[in-house]
Amino acid sequence: MVSPLHPVLAGPGLSVPRSFGRRHNVVKVCITKFMDVWFSLQLSHYGGKYSVERLLAFEDYMERTPFSRVMLITIGTPVPIVALVFCQESVPLQDPTDGWSVNYGFWVRVAVQGGVIACSSAIHVGHFVEGAVLSSRQLTLFTLCIAVVYTSLALTIAATWKFPIPFMHMILAMGMPFFLVGLFRSVVGSSIFRQVSSHTIQLRQLGKMFAVQILMIAIYPAHQMLFYAVTNTSFELPAILMLSVVKLVMKNLLASTVLHMEDIVPEEVIFNVDFFHAIYLVTCMQGASSPNTVIAIMAVDVADTIIELRELYQRTRSILNRFSPERGVKDCHYDLLVSIRSWIHQANLKKLRNGNFQTLSCISHRVSLDSRALLEKLQTFSLNSAVCSDGAVPVKVAGTVTVARAVCRASLWRCCPGGSTPVQPIKSILVPVKTRSSLQHQGSFHRRMQQNFNTLSEPLELLFTSECLVLTEYLETIIPIMYGCGILVMVNLPSAKYHSEMQGITLENVGGKVLGIFAYGLLELISFVALAVIMRRNCGIRALYQLAFVLETQMPLVQAKFVLWVIMVLACRVTHFGVDFHLS
Template identity: 25%
Template sequence: MIVQASTSWLSRFSRIWNSLRVEQHGHYSAQRLIDLQKYSNIINTVELLVIILATPLPCLLTVILADVTPLNSPEAGTNSNIVFWLRSCLIIGLYTMSFVVQFREMLPTLPMSRERSFGITVFVSSGVILFAYSMSLVIGFPVPFLMVVGAPLWMILILGSFAISWKNLICGDSAVQTQIVNGLKMFMVQMSMIAIYPFYIYIFTSLSSVGQALFSLVLLIIKLAIKNGISLYIPSNIDMQPEIVVFNVDIFNALFVSFSMQTSTSKLTVIVIVVVDLLRMASSLREVKLLVHELKKLEKQINSLKPLVQDGINLTRKQRNPLSRACSIIARRSFATTNFDMRLLSAKQGPRLQVKPLHFLFRSKQVLPRKSFNHHSKYHSMGAKTQETRVPETLNADSKRWKSSRTDPQPKFVFLERQYARKVLNLLHLTEFTILIEYIEVIVPVVYSIYVVAMSYLPNRVYYAQLAYMDVESTLSNVLLYSFLEFLSLILLTTFLRKTMEYSPTHQLAFVLRTQWKMVQSTLVLWVVYVVQSSLVHFGTLKMPQLLHYVDLRLIQRS
């Protein structure tokens, strides 16, 4: 009884855990698969390395150049800090442009010219800076929590600008209204990170070494919650889901992990965070392995039927990896008949590894027609693997079609090929998520470490609380250790995927960074600059008691 209860509890926990992991709830479109295959065939090693290594450079240069010009002390007053106000205008303009670019990429059907994007950026940035400057004249300089105080006005101005730009479309099309509302909801979830993570750091820095190690597990809960919140409202373009989620949540999370490492008093926190990350990666690799195993079983069934059908083609040795097979299937099935249109390979009734949270996908160990599934699932419900397959309606129709004519292998062959293509689309979505997460967890600590070293030679370091009295070697030891361990996990991941899928995941990584560079760069620059600048003393980033005392003194002086 105890063993059965523990097995049932673990099984239930596993299902809930998998349902909350957004990387397991999606698929590639058929067109994206074809584009990836073409890109992989033309890219060379030099170009691949340049793309992967050069991607973090814009955000690194931006965050360093922002502090090249010396700032005056906050005690000098608001009118003596013209340099601060000028750079603040540029930084807020950068934030605004980043969000405008994200909206343009997420909602490509809505008109947003470059001129209008630039106009919105200038309007919003000017309005926020004028408001902040007015607050500094009334309250005093620096304004306590200036970024937090200015955020509501910034949101009102940018959302109002969007509403004015798209008012005609909003009024006349309910589908567009739904897209915009979902985009705004996702935007609100993104903005919640600005409040949640600083509060986490405030608690983290006040704990003991053991307390910090245990409290670091809260990061996992925060990340899961925000990822699911963003995924819930991502527009209909499922191909953008990995980039939107990873280059928002995981960048922000990696930056604050770097902050936590910098302020941590022991190596125990590093160990806990790395172990949790390895467990997450192991879960993804297990899912990859299961999918590849299913693909191999489908391959055997397809190969056994190939001599009996007319349209089975022989792939060369170089074309026998899952991507090439799936591309071949899509190319043939998309034009064969109207019943096997390419759209069915990527529509809602297509890939079904993705499910909404708490609607679980269970997988069988055999590819069976629908009538066989009940018996098969009962048989396996007594084992450790209590998973069954929910077959899409289109698959049920296909299954009935080829079962009704057992003497003709053609319908069954088509059914198996379509199922094979769907699983490849699922697999690529999962591997893209996994490789992007590992890539971010390597480059963000490296970017932060280079920034800290550069700041040690710049005069503005005295205005950053975490940099003013730092010793570079001791400050970066934990951060660099964390980055090195993540780099090893990235090497392990790429080796495993290359061997398992017979395809290089670095090609997939370069494909994302190159083809969706606007979304990648806008989010990368946005969050790196925001997190670093948020600790500047001129933005009122003091501890709460000091701020309240500071405001009281200013108000007394004014009266």
């Protein structure tokens, strides 16, 4: 049967097909614009890129690392924090109405919290500020001293004012920076302290990052208080969905403080913001009064995952076509990393020297001799290039590679001891000699080179995006599982009655309370598997290897944040710390 809306049979009087087509186009354009705006706000799509050194290090890691080690790192990363929390919760809490002097269980937790804050702060300062790395002995001394000072300060306030101390974290946060700086100076000495203090730009960026972290500590508990206030009302679901808006804002704020160190942006942002989002989301799911609310949360998560996976699928197929055999890359078996290495080897280095990407990374990586030789080749060419994009002529110097490294250290700071330095094309030792021929040639040079720059920039950006997605899915998988298991264990402890998240949970109903949480964790695990399949089939990247690569390469930073935030979140939920989520 022929439709009456057929463009031939409908007749001149019927304009439905044209108007329908116009409306369809308008809707399509609106959806496209919305998706463009949405992706522009996402960390995984803002345009971040791997450095060439990180790309080569990742490929070497995939080649040399056995799968058993990958699984051990992936599963074993949360083990230290699980052990620490178990030991801490094994110390019983006393009734806060009995006074501060008999609550030894609480003061043990305060000391642990102070030590964790000190250790995490020192690790981050060492990675973000040149010359601020503490030795193992110095780190231990600094941690113990801060733990003692933190506990003593809290004891003094409790003894002279009231116990529990209202919003103890916020009160102590106002005075602790002075003690942290003072003890740091005592530990490292005055000369090193003056040297560290001279790096004002790095310290300013680090201060901004710490400020965003403190803001997170305030915003997420405040949101939990709001959620408990609207539980059993029609505002329950909107309050939970508000978490996604908070996450989006906080990720963009935190990312803006570490953009100068692009290789660590995914780990730094996701293990801060996404951790808070995941743990407070499952808390809201636990306290939701209706199963429909939990189902709605899962539906939103599924929709977001489908959009991300679809975008990743399209990008991987498009980029892989750029490295097809007609591009000069042969026998790469659809492995993107191998294809990129082969393309770099075969490409004229003139095509790479001014690309919009970094050659060296801002953190230390283990690379093979072949990879190191390729990096040295790229750096040497950047230094000794006979013709530069701006028409400059290089000064002839001896020891080009050594000079390049020295210039890098002088102009850009190293974020990790013994690591590599992020490098932009070096122009500080070039003497500009503008000629008429160079000026005429400059425009055509940029046009010819732009396509080659994009050829390498796009896969580097794809690797950055895939790392963001892998880390996010990893956290969103393990956090619900860890949280659910923690509830099952906590309900058997006598201290459970002092935890706000345990209110209303008994041995009889705990199974039903955590069922939705485990279902959410299973859903995230399925999402992770789907992501891994797409990455493996489309471009040969193994998601588990990329995850283990990040966790192992940046293990101190990962563990510092993991331990810090778990301890802080647990503390915010203990009555003794003076935070009442139920506004009672």
